[in-house]
Amino acid sequence: MPKDLAVYTTEIPGLLVIDIPQHGDNRGWFKENWQREKMLAAGLPDFGPVQNNISFNASVGTTRGIHAEPWDKYVSVATGRIFGAWVDLRAGESFGKTVTVELGPDTAVFVPRGVGNSFQTLEDNTAYTYLVNDHWSVDAQSEYSFLNLADETVAIDWPIALKDAELSEKDKNHPRLAQVEPLAPAPFLVVGAKGQLGRELVKQLEARGTPYLAAGRDELDLADPDSWVQAYRWRSLRGIINAAAYTAVDQAETAQGRADAWAANATGVAALARVADQAGVPLVHVSTDYVFDGSLPLGQEYAVDAPLAPLGVYGQSKAAGEMAARSVARHYIVRTSWVMGDGKNFIEIMKSLAERGIDPTVVADQHGRPTFTRDLAGAIVHLLENQCDYGTYHVSNTGDVVTWAEIAQAVFEAGGHSADRVSPVSTADYFAKAEVFAPRPTNSAMDLSKIIEAGFTPRNHREALADYLGKSI
Template structure:
């Protein structure tokens, strides 16, 4: 009886068994060995194969493995039959777990990165075929792991005893499980690792023991893609988080600043999207409330679906960057506002003024909500880990919409100073004697409904501010 197309989970996380319909008649048989749309709909990862390999095995008993490689594989049989054995060689709780399955033309197996793959042919003239989502590279040799076929710990019951099977000398001499180097998870690449958000991402990933590569401006200068597009094995990455940007909004209005803003915020992002698209990996890109003109009545909040209409060069370059980032099929564009973290920012400036006895004038006709980098980084990692739908998301702290003057007053009071020392002023008055300045959106409030539906609820900015001032 012909099998129905189906995908089954196994005891090894991510290792999937696929039933393939095989249609036969007096001429032979036909099957759809790999059909992306149908298989992805059934739960197979959209892993983006780039190479198809075939291993022809003339004799019954040919045995190969156990090899773990830094890419995903889709394994099947064109002719003959095999006994397949897979052992999890990834670092973690499932290290050493084993799954065995007989494969004929009507069965396939999806093997995730780091799971050891091996097989023994049960018939002469067996053709074993597999799709992979990366090309072999000498630079990847350190990411392989190998296990001895006769390892007593995993105790695979080979149908043909290994002493009677055909093995290579290399496979005979691979180490036992206790001596292997477990495969580490693919790293995330953080672009802009030295900034406020980049530092917080590093802190959280380190705390969670998640591998990452920190790329500062010396490693990846977004304004100069030709210097870095070939620097990394992009397909070996779990994803890219772009926390870099040109953020000097007033400087962006100068001729030199305009060029720098567009180079970093648009051209550089386009290059990141290109490598993410080619590598089949997700791109997380951070954008800004400045993509809106801020004319929405105060009390209303911008949704992700509202049309963009930036006022100045900074907002225009960031808007272009949003469209560029969406060129990566697996993208998260995270819009935010009033970012506060470990570095120079508005809250630290107000705290310093309060302590030095300086009474600032702060604008009270721009409205929004602050975003602490702890919230922003947590939200980004949540989107990557939760299986959320790709697209645009707003992320700020929750709580009431306030003005910059309101925030300054809160900083003064929570720091033990008189909030009345903060003098409210208008944007026009504040910039009256400034020659070059960028237009600011009056209303920067962003709706948080979509990120909440995706399973992340930000803390209120009042709570986050108290914690920030206590810890800094």
């Protein structure tokens, strides 16, 4: 009787053994070696293979490895039998853990990036096949790791003694485990790394020891895809976080601003979405409350699936960027509002005015919640690190819905100044003399239940403001 399709875990995290149904008659046998829909349903990751390789081995005892490569592999046997051995060479608690399995045509193994792969043939004329999810390149070789087949620490019990086996000279001279540098996880790419959110993302990834690449506008100008589409090995990334955007809301209403906003927020995001989807890596795209018109009655909050209805050019270009990001199979759209972080922001402006004795007029008919970059970056890292369900999330700080004027008053009070120095004003009056200004949503309150249900609860915005001011005063 043929085996049923089944996937089994092993002692090495992410290393999976797969039973493959094999059907035969007097003519021979047939199997579906890789059937994406069925195998995903059985529990295999959707690793997106792009290259199929075959290693033919004429004699019993041919032994190859132990090679850890910077991509995932799906290994199987077309004909013959092998003794396979896998050693975890990734940084972490399972470093050096070993799993061995005998493979024939009815068994396969999924090998995650950084796990050393090796085998020894048990029959003549054995064909060993493997699918990989990145194209081989000379550049990729610098990310390889190797372990000696005879390493005494992992002590693989080879069926045929290595002294009697067929090995290459290179394989004979690979280092022992004590000399192997553990392979770090693939890095995240932070686009817009020099902005308020980008800097906080880099800070948090660094604190966690998570590998990352930081690309500011000098390294990756989102509005100029021709300059960067070929600049990265996209498949070598663990994910892409797009924290870059054109955010000059009022300037976007001018002729040049309109072109610039669409170039960065729509066209550039579409290019980023294409490379992410082709590479099979997750894309996090940060969006905004400005994709809504703010007409929702006060007291209600925008759901993640609320219809988009942007009022101005900035919101329209960001809505277009969302459409592009949504085309990526593995995407997170993270909408946020009223962002405050390291750099020039509303809080810093209010602090400066208070200290200089200037009494501001501040808009009091726009309602929402501020978002501190510590919480926004934390939510993004949480989604990626925990492989949460893909889709759209709203992230701001929790707490009561407030106005810009109320935030300004809180800043004044925290600095020992009278809140009465802040004069509330309507949006219409505030911009009455402005030559160019963008319409703003009246209600920017967003429903945060989805990110909370995913296991991340942002701080109350009043607590976050006190923490921010305590560090900055």
